[in-house]
Amino acid sequence: MPHKILTVDDSKTVRIIVRKAFKGYDCEISEATNGVEGLAAAKAHPNLILLDVTMPVMDGIEMLTKLKADPQTKGIPVIMLTAEGGRDNVLKIAKIGVRDYIVKPFKDEALLQKVGRVLELKQLAPPVSKVRTVLDAATILVVDDKPAIVHQIQDGLKHMPWKIHGAQTPAAALEFCAQRPPDLVIVSLGLPEEAAFQLFRAIRASQTGKSTPVFGLTVKIETLAQQKAKEAGFAIVITKPISMPELEQKMTKAMNLDTSPRYYIREGEVLVIRLPANCTPEDISEVRMHLKAQLTEAVDAGRSKVLIDIQALQALDIRGMRLLIDAMQFCREMGMRFATVATPQLIEESKGFEEARTWVVSPTIEDARASLDQAVPAQASEVGAK
Amino acid sequence: MPAIDEISEALVRDNIARAVRDVFKTMLNHDLTFDGADQPAAGAEPPALPRTRTFSVPQVVGNVGFIGDANGLVYLHLDETFAVLCTGRILGLNEEETRTIDEDAVNDAIGELTNMVVGGFKNGLCEAGYPCKLTIPSVLRGRDVHIESTSAAKRHAYRFNCDSHQLMADILVKVGD
Numbered sequence: 374m375p376h377k378i379l380t381v382d383d384s385k386t387v388r389i390i391v392r393k394a395f396k397g398y399d400c401e402i403s404e405a406t407n408g409v410e411g412l413a414a415a416k417a418h419p420n421l422i423l424l425d426v427t428m429p430v431m432d433g434i435e436m437l438t439k440l441k442a443d444p445q446t447k448g449i450p451v452i453m454l455t456a457e458g459g460r461d462n463v464l465k466i467a468k469i470g471v472r473d474y475i476v477k478p479f480k481d482e483a484l485l486q487k488v489g490r491v492l493e494l495k496q497l498a499p500p501v502s503k504v505r506t507v508l509d510a511a512t513i514l515v516v517d518d519k520p521a522i523v524h525q526i527q528d529g530l531k532h533m534p535w536k537i538h539g540a541q542t543p544a545a546a547l548e549f550c551a552q553r554p555p556d557l558v559i560v561s562l563g564l565p566e567e568a569a570f571q572l573f574r575a576i577r578a579s580q581t582g583k584s585t586p587v588f589g590l591t592v593k594i595e596t597l598a599q600q601k602a603k604e605a606g607f608a609i610v611i612t613k614p615i616s617m618p619e620l621e622q623k624m625t626k627a628m629n630l631d632t633s634p635r636y637y638i639r640e641g642e643v644l645v646i647r648l649p650a651n652c653t654p655e656d657i658s659e660v661r662m663h664l665k666a667q668l669t670e671a672v673d674a675g676r677s678k679v680l681i682d683i684q685a686l687q688a689l690d691i692r693g694m695r696l697l698i699d700a701m702q703f704c705r706e707m708g709m710r711f712a713t714v715a716t717p718q719l720i721e722e723s724k725g726f727e728e729a730r731t732w733v734v735s736p737t738i739e740d741a742r743a744s745l746d747q748a749v750p751a752q753a754s755e756v757g758a759k
Numbered sequence: 760m761p762a763i764d765e766i767s768e769a770l771v772r773d774n775i776a777r778a779v780r781d782v783f784k785t786m787l788n789h790d791l792t793f794d795g796a797d798q799p800a801a802g803a804e805p806p807a808l809p810r811t812r813t814f815s816v817p818q819v820v821g822n823v824g825f826i827g828d829a830n831g832l833v834y835l836h837l838d839e840t841f842a843v844l845c846t847g848r849i850l851g852l853n854e855e856e857t858r859t860i861d862e863d864a865v866n867d868a869i870g871e872l873t874n875m876v877v878g879g880f881k882n883g884l885c886e887a888g889y890p891c892k893l894t895i896p897s898v899l900r901g902r903d904v905h906i907e908s909t910s911a912a913k914r915h916a917y918r919f920n921c922d923s924h925q926l927m928a929d930i931l932v933k934v935g936d
Binding site for chain 2: 384385386387389390393426427428429455456457458459460461462476477478479551552553
């Protein structure tokens with residue numbers, strides 16, 4: 374059963390802040406804008422009331438007095454959340470009967486802490502949200518006192534839809550995190566006075582940074598720092614000089630991004646499998662990893678044709694061959710028509726493989742599409758192999 | 760009850776400086792710098808703060824009063840752009856969401872920020888021996904703001920700076936009824 378919390382405040386801003394503060398917890402928030410509405414809502418017996426003092430119609434002190442005078446509602450715990458401080462005021466209100474008193478301004482953490490003393494707050498499991506992909510925007514924070522490193526990472530990953538921000542000091546980084554929690558943080562382990570480790574702990578201690586992947590960044594020979602970072606809980610340690618493809622791959626994995634949209638494109642009734650420019654062995658592994666799920670999804674969506682485009686491959690090696698064999702095999706098993714397109718050089722190279730002897734590979738996209746569109750028997754519906 | 764019947768300028772200044780910085784740091788994570796007291800109008804005799812302030816950009820002005828052994832009003836002037844930014848920040852909105860905030864949301868947020876600032880300010884007065892309570896906030900908008908005090912009330916104005924934005928606290932305060 375979720376805890377029912379009633380927030381009574383004439384400011385919509387405060388009610389929104391309260392609602393957001395409890396978003397990740399097993400709580401149901403109801404709202405009232407003054408004491409009269411608050412008393413009415415209290416009849417539903419919330420587990421806790423957060424009460425402002427200065428409100429129109431009926432203020433918080435009158436509401437509290439009436440609430441405590443009613444045997445039906447007097448047992449409901451009340452925490453005051455108000456700008457009305459001052460020792461005498463607090464004592465006067467406390468005498469009427471409140472569990473705690475929070476003087477505005479307040480931080481979410483203070484609110485959660487004080488409510489947590491009255492109710493046993495349980496964090497909700499993270500909501501099942503839409504899987505994020507490599508085509509989605511992400512916020513990355515690079516903390517390094519050397520702006521050149523920040524620029525290098527920005528430049529090296531500029532093809533990604535990620536916004537990469539730099540912070541030169543831990544203080545600036547924490548301010549950034551408070552304003553806009555990043556999806557991933559990269560911290561130079563060489564920051565003075567072990568500041569990288571203090572920053573890591575501060576990120577982990579914050580409400581929004583508990584599960585943010587944090588990478589360490591150092592030079593290869595700093596093995597002690599690398600070891601210490603791993604022990605501290607850094608997700609990955611990247612060594613300089615930075616290999617951008619490796620960094621991109623590790624970031625993608627750490628942020629748990631779906632990479633399939635990079636290789637699988639839906640074009641009407643055709644599912645296109647396209648290898649990217651500068652295709653790496655990791656790319657081929659990724660394509661193979663998604664193969665079965667993507668073809669199944671295509672069939673479920675009513676697609677019946679697959680175009681396998683390997684033109685970007687520099688050379689056809691055993692990895693590329695395995696991918697093609699797997700793709701064709703799955704297409705056959707699922708009753709999908711397929712066509713393959715490759716450069717003349719790759720077509721020539723494919724002839725060196727026994728498995729490819731019977732393949733028909735088109736030299737252009739247009740040829741491949743045309744062959745897909747030709748009428749074919751229902752069973753042996755493939756264009757990629759004789 | 761304090762022995763003196765006039766609240767010192769130092770008490771007003773220290774309390775408002777602390778309250779403004781505390782609220783903007785806690786609620787918005789903004790570090791405001793205190794630029795000191797506003798200067799009286801040039802040539803005014805006796806030296807006095809201008810009754811009418813004309814701003815080059817539209818202002819959102821939150822105001823909250825306090826009543827008790829100390830009485831008065833505090834006006835918090837923010838330029839409209841800064842007011843929208845503060846609203847987005849206090850509500851935890853991203854840049855795109857902030858651009859679409861409506862006027863009511865800005866009014867409510869600036870009213871509440873002013874309420875917190877004046878709460879902090881007047882709580883300081885309470886601790887100094889002038890018990891008083893807050894009134895309900897209201898918000899004004901415009902370029903020309905005319906503030907006229909009753910003869911018994913003393914007027915103080917202080918400026919704060921946050922990046923390129925200015926914030927001004929205009930305070931009217933008197934002891935007793």
